[in-house]
Amino acid sequence: MDYSNIKERMEKTINVYAEKLAEVRAGRANPAILNKVKIDYYGTPTPINQVAGVSVPEARLIVIQPWDMSILKEIEKAILTSDIGINPNNDGKVIRLAFPELTEERRKELVKDIKKMAEEAKVAVRAVRRDGIEQAKADQKEGNITEDELKQAETEIQKITDKNIEEIDKILENKEKEIMSV
Numbered sequence: 001m002d003y004s005n006i007k008e009r010m011e012k013t014i015n016v017y018a019e020k021l022a023e024v025r026a027g028r029a030n031p032a033i034l035n036k037v038k039i040d041y042y043g044t045p046t047p048i049n050q051v052a053g054v055s056v057p058e059a060r061l062i063v064i065q066p067w068d069m070s071i072l073k074e075i076e077k078a079i080l081t082s083d084i085g086i087n088p089n090n091d092g093k094v095i096r097l098a099f100p101e102l103t104e105e106r107r108k109e110l111v112k113d114i115k116k117m118a119e120e121a122k123v124a125v126r127a128v129r130r131d132g133i134e135q136a137k138a139d140q141k142e143g144n145i146t147e148d149e150l151k152q153a154e155t156e157i158q159k160i161t162d163k164n165i166e167e168i169d170k171i172l173e174n175k176e177k178e179i180m181s182v
Helices: 004-022 069-081 104-141 147-180
Strands: 038-041 044-047 052-058 061-066 088-090 095-098
Touching: 004 104, 004 147, 038 069, 061 069, 069 088, 069 095, 104 147
Parallel strands: none
Antiparallel strands: 038 044, 052 061, 061 095, 088 095
């Protein structure tokens, strides 16, 4: 039985989870928080990093320097209307995003949120496992594989699932440390 489809789907789930975590504001300035913020650039929704230089000169500061100064106000407006929760500081040349210090309460709230995200990712991985096992059972019913091969497939799919859930736990643990140690 070919397990590449199952592995691929589980890896995609983990990648989506990792991308979601990158957007969680952990007190440190992370340019990934701007990934979902788009501006209207000549009629096209465009990510900020495609129309401006985005840098992190300090741990709690992101500086956005547009290549075309005429879109400075547009970038500022997009950040204000987004849900990142940071007010942009526009000095006419660049936009600065200063990240406030996280309170202990907010850190615990963030950890709870990322644990929920991790659980959702695990549920998605388990759904892929279920689909894989159902496919193997269907193959066995059709006579394409034997009962022993079905058991072997179930064991292999479970190993793949365990490895991916372990990976999710590792990513969660690292993000949790990052949030609590800022």
